[in-house]
Amino acid sequence: MIKKNCGAILLFIFVFNTNIVAQRLLGLEQCRRLAIENNKTLKIASEQEKIAYYNKKDALAKFFPEIQFLGSYMRNQKNLHLIPSSAIPDAIYLPVPIGEISAIPIPEDLRDAIWKLGEVDIKNIRAGGFNLTQPIFTGGKIIAYNDLRSYAEELAKTMKETRMADVIAEADNAYWQVVSVANKKKLAESYVQLMKKMDSDISAMEQEGVVAKADRLSVNVKLNEAEMTLAKAENGLSLAKMLLSQICGLEISDAIVLQDENTDDLIVDGENEIIPDVAGALTDRTEIKSLELAAKIYGKQEKIALADLMPNVVLTANYLWSNPNLFDGYEKKFKGMWNAGIVVKVPLNFFSGTAKLNAAKAETRIKRFELAEAKEKITLQINQSAYKLNEANKKLVSTRKNTEKADENLRYANAGFEEGVIAASDVMVAHTAWLAAHADRIDAQIDVILCRLYLNKALGRKQQSPQSLKRDNREGER
Numbered sequence: 001m002i003k004k005n006c007g008a009i010l011l012f013i014f015v016f017n018t019n020i021v022a023q024r025l026l027g028l029e030q031c032r033r034l035a036i037e038n039n040k041t042l043k044i045a046s047e048q049e050k051i052a053y054y055n056k057k058d059a060l061a062k063f064f065p066e067i068q069f070l071g072s073y074m075r076n077q078k079n080l081h082l083i084p085s086s087a088i089p090d091a092i093y094l095p096v097p098i099g100e101i102s103a104i105p106i107p108e109d110l111r112d113a114i115w116k117l118g119e120v121d122i123k124n125i126r127a128g129g130f131n132l133t134q135p136i137f138t139g140g141k142i143i144a145y146n147d148l149r150s151y152a153e154e155l156a157k158t159m160k161e162t163r164m165a166d167v168i169a170e171a172d173n174a175y176w177q178v179v180s181v182a183n184k185k186k187l188a189e190s191y192v193q194l195m196k197k198m199d200s201d202i203s204a205m206e207q208e209g210v211v212a213k214a215d216r217l218s219v220n221v222k223l224n225e226a227e228m229t230l231a232k233a234e235n236g237l238s239l240a241k242m243l244l245s246q247i248c249g250l251e252i253s254d255a256i257v258l259q260d261e262n263t264d265d266l267i268v269d270g271e272n273e274i275i276p277d278v279a280g281a282l283t284d285r286t287e288i289k290s291l292e293l294a295a296k297i298y299g300k301q302e303k304i305a306l307a308d309l310m311p312n313v314v315l316t317a318n319y320l321w322s323n324p325n326l327f328d329g330y331e332k333k334f335k336g337m338w339n340a341g342i343v344v345k346v347p348l349n350f351f352s353g354t355a356k357l358n359a360a361k362a363e364t365r366i367k368r369f370e371l372a373e374a375k376e377k378i379t380l381q382i383n384q385s386a387y388k389l390n391e392a393n394k395k396l397v398s399t400r401k402n403t404e405k406a407d408e409n410l411r412y413a414n415a416g417f418e419e420g421v422i423a424a425s426d427v428m429v430a431h432t433a434w435l436a437a438h439a440d441r442i443d444a445q446i447d448v449i450l451c452r453l454y455l456n457k458a459l460g461r462k463q464q465s466p467q468s469l470k471r472d473n474r475e476g477e478r
Contacts, residue, residue: 024250027259028175031248035171038249042167045160052149052156059149062135062142071128083118120330129320129336136342139310144303151300155293162286165457172453174244175258180446181240182261184439185233191435192230195223198431201417202424215424222428274393276386276459278379284460285378291371298364305357312345378458385458389451396444399437406430406437 026034036042088111091103135142199219205211242252250256282288321336328335347353413430416422456462 023255023257025257025259026248028172031171031175031244031258032168034248034250035167036164039163039167041163042160045156045163049153049156049160052153056146056149056153059142059146062145065132065134068131068133069128070131072126074125074127076123076125078123080120080122081115081118082120083115085115088114121324121332125322125324126334127320127322129318132315132317134315135312136315137311137313139307139312141304141307144300144307148297148300148304151293151297155290155297158286158289158293162290165286169453169457171244171247173450174240174247175260176446176449176453178237178240178244178258179260179263180442181233181237182258183442185230185237186262187435187438187442188226188230188233191431192223192226194431194434195219195226198417198424198427199223210420211424218428219424222431273390274386274455276382276455278382281382281459282375282378285458286460287374288371288378291367291374295364295367295371298360298367302357302360302364305353305360308356309347309350309353311347314343314345316341316343382455382458385451385455389448389455392444392448392451396441396448399441399444402437403441406434410434 089106090111091105199216202211202216202219206213206216241256245252245254245256317338317340319336319338321334323334324330324332325335327337410430410433413422413427417424417427
């Protein structure tokens with residue numbers, strides 16, 4: 001008998017541990033970290049940040065000399081001949097005839113030999129050299145280009161921060177939606193248990209003839225409705241966890257459990273009105289920083305467009321060699337020489353350059369208008385978020401009071417029903433009111449958390465844990 005009990009205990013422990021291993025426990029911070037690590041848009045933003053970094057390096061190189069190596073090979077069909085074939089006579093005419101001979105003919109091979117004396121071999125030409133170009137004056141274009149790339153690098157960082165804030169907010173929202181549905185599932189389970197107990201009690205009372213059959217049927221209907229509500233909550237919880245798993249980069253089939261699923265009271269009350277710091281938010285929001293950087297970038301593009309209207313001066317130096325060469329007659333050897341000089345480029349297309357400058361100025365003004373509009377919208381968003389949070393805090397206080405009243409009302413109704421002084425229909429009304437009050441309380445708790453989340457996001461703050469939420473509420477009360 002003892003062996004059988006030990007075997008049963010070991011089997012229970014094995015099954016219990018297997019269930020624990022199969023489920024993955026996740027906290028809010030862990031969900032955020034997984035969402036950040038697995039978000040494809042954030043990975044793209046990281047690569048764009050690297051691109052901006054290397055573009056800045058490339059812009060810095062414009063200050064230094066540009067050195068190039070040039071090499072070429074050319075195969076020509078024919079050689080050059082300095083003596084034309086028509087200049088070689090067919091014969092040498094004597095000034096005084098000798099007998100009948102007045103001209104001595106030149107043999108063909110001799111004529112070919114004379115013709116080849118003036119031949120220059122250019123069938124295989126090899127040339128090469130180094131070129132150095134150092135900008136001296138470019139109208140400020142290089143400096144403006146470097147500033148532009150620096151702003152572009154900062155812009156890439158702020159855009160990544162903006163996307164990261166969106167990802168964290170998305171993960172937080174999905175996390176608390178799971179917590180909300182999990183609490184409603186527990187509430188539905190409690191409601192089912194209440195209705196089962198009442199169904200058992202009223203069945204016993206029916207057998208004793210205390211209540212009518214209609215009352216038992218009404219309770220059965222309510223019990224079925226409670227079980228349907230529980231089934232919907234279970235399905236909703238599965239879907240909510242699937243969404244959270246997808247956001248975190250996990251398999252949607254993974255079984256996950258959240259740390260806050262079993263938390264009854266998620267936050268404390270925040271009764272006092274919260275007044276947000278709008279001025280501080282306008283400096284903290286990454287969207288504002290991005291638009292300010294964009295305006296600076298277009299301002300530098302103005303300077304680049306203006307530099308196109310100004311002269312450019314560059315220093316150039318070369319060392320060139322070739323084979324064959326003509327430095328000491330014609331030689332089939334590699335020989336070379338160096339040269340240096342200054343190149344001045346004066347643009348004369350003022351009409352086109354002025355048009356580009358005016359277009360750049362217009363684009364800068366557009367970014368400034370967008371910046372001003374964004375500040376107005378963000379100010380409105382912050383005030384709206386603060387208003388919603390204040391309303392959510394008030395609603396939470398009200399729902400907690402309603403929950404206490406509903407609990408007390410349910411206790412009196414159950415006691416009265418057991419004593420036979422309260423009808424079954426009145427008890428079911430109390431049960432329904434109890435369920436609605438607790439559901440409203442859960443919604444109010446999650447609403448406060450999400451409103452705090454959206455307010456922090458609107459203020460440009462980092463998202464906080466539930467403990468930080470409680471601390472912020474206490475600070476708001478003070």
